[in-house]
Amino acid sequence: MSNSQTLTKENTKNFLNPDIANNELELELEAYTKSAVRKIQFTVILKPAIISLIALVISFFLDISKVPIFGNVTIDLAKYLFPSWKPVEENVVPFSFWWLPVLTYAFFIFLAFLAYSKLKLEIIRTPASATIDRIINSYTSIIDSISTALPLIGAAILLISIKLGEEIFLGLSVPFEVKALIVLALGKLFEPVLDQLGVEFQNIINHVTDIREKYFSRIQVENSKNILKQLDASDSGVGKGTELSLADVEKFKVLVEQSAKLSEIMNRNFTSISALTEKINQIEGISSQKITELSALANALNQASHSLGDDKTLTGLKYLESIVVKK
Numbered sequence: 001m002s003n004s005q006t007l008t009k010e011n012t013k014n015f016l017n018p019d020i021a022n023n024e025l026e027l028e029l030e031a032y033t034k035s036a037v038r039k040i041q042f043t044v045i046l047k048p049a050i051i052s053l054i055a056l057v058i059s060f061f062l063d064i065s066k067v068p069i070f071g072n073v074t075i076d077l078a079k080y081l082f083p084s085w086k087p088v089e090e091n092v093v094p095f096s097f098w099w100l101p102v103l104t105y106a107f108f109i110f111l112a113f114l115a116y117s118k119l120k121l122e123i124i125r126t127p128a129s130a131t132i133d134r135i136i137n138s139y140t141s142i143i144d145s146i147s148t149a150l151p152l153i154g155a156a157i158l159l160i161s162i163k164l165g166e167e168i169f170l171g172l173s174v175p176f177e178v179k180a181l182i183v184l185a186l187g188k189l190f191e192p193v194l195d196q197l198g199v200e201f202q203n204i205i206n207h208v209t210d211i212r213e214k215y216f217s218r219i220q221v222e223n224s225k226n227i228l229k230q231l232d233a234s235d236s237g238v239g240k241g242t243e244l245s246l247a248d249v250e251k252f253k254v255l256v257e258q259s260a261k262l263s264e265i266m267n268r269n270f271t272s273i274s275a276l277t278e279k280i281n282q283i284e285g286i287s288s289q290k291i292t293e294l295s296a297l298a299n300a301l302n303q304a305s306h307s308l309g310d311d312k313t314l315t316g317l318k319y320l321e322s323i324v325v326k327k
Contacts, residue, residue, distance in 0.1 A: 025215055029208050033127055036204045037120050045112055048196040052189035056105050059182040064175050065096040092171045097179040104150075104183045108143055108190045115139040115194060119201050127205050136198040140191060147187020154180035 061073045075087050115135055122131050154177035161173035 025212070029211060030124075032211075033204060033208060034124055036207070037123055037201070040120070040200050040204075042113060042116050044196060044200055045116075045193045048192040049109075049190070052105070052108075052186055052193070055182075055186055055189050056101055059101045059179070059186075060098060062178060062182060063096070063098055064178065065094040065098075067096070067098045092167050094171045094175045097175050100150075100176075100179040101182050101186060104146065105186055105190075107146070108186070108193075111139050111142060112190075112193050112197070116197055119197060123201050123204060127208055129202060129205055132198050132201050132205070136194050140194050143187050143190060143194075147184045150180040150183045151177065 060067050060070055061077065064074055066072045078085055078087070118135050119132065122135065154173070158169070158173040158177050161168040
């Protein structure tokens with residue numbers, strides 16, 4: 001049995017007391033949220049991290065200096081591709097920056113763990129999509145900033161080293177810029193890791209929202225059914241001296257059915273308004289002047305709609321229509 005069915009069946013008995021039912025629902029949802037959040041492990045990043053991890057391994061073979069264990073991979077690769085090629089004697093020994101992508105990638109993993117811990121804490125406090133977007137976007141911005149800044153710094157060093165001579169240019173600037181470009185690639189390939197974290201926690205919020213909507217829909221249906229049952233019971237006693245007539249009972253039934261339909265419509269509208277409010281809260285740069293202008297526009301449209309129902313306005317429109325038709 002699903003969590004939504006369990007919640008609705010356990011709380012339907014309290015449909016006559018909405019406060020008790022709502023409190024029980026919130027307690028159940030809070031317990032479910034905590035349980036679901038604890039089940040999400042940090043290992044969910046393994047699959048989306050495979051691509052960036054492969055790129056990290058490839059980075060060891062894109063180096064102009066010697067790499068621990070692998071040796072001088074660039075020269076070895078060139079000899080394999082071109083057996084007759086002989087390496088040129090190097091007058092400059094370049095710095096080895098093989099550790100730069102490794103260190104940066106480890107820092108990316110650390111940022112992902114911080115995002116994971118932050119999401120676990122915040123989703124229990126405020127389970128909302130805006131919370132997930134805010135956290136994921138903040139850590140994605142940090143990763144993107146680091147991966148973009150390193151190649152720019154390397155380009156600046158490269159331009160400066162041209163004037164300083166071959167030793168600085170080939171020994172320091174070029175190997176650093178090569179590894180900085182690899183870091184840029186790693187940062188772009190690492191973004192799916194944070195996206196996967198966002199998806200995992202968003203599934204919890206979506207499930208909580210579905211449970212709440214199904215619960216309130218079931219409450220409305222149960223209320224309508226119980227009222228109709230009471231009306232049926234009173235309907236059977238109409239001939240025994242009750243004050244309500246049969247016609248009054250039938251009208252009351254129709255009103256109850258219309259009320260149930262209206263409740264469902266209100267529930268859908270409330271959900272739509274909540275989603276719209278959440279989107280508006282995410283929009284930056286909305287000034288009070290713009291809100292005032294929108295309010296004035298809404299009032300103008302409201303006045304215009306009311307004026308269309310005025311007798312004088314309708315008479316004028318009909319007169320205008322008669323003139324146009326004659327022409």
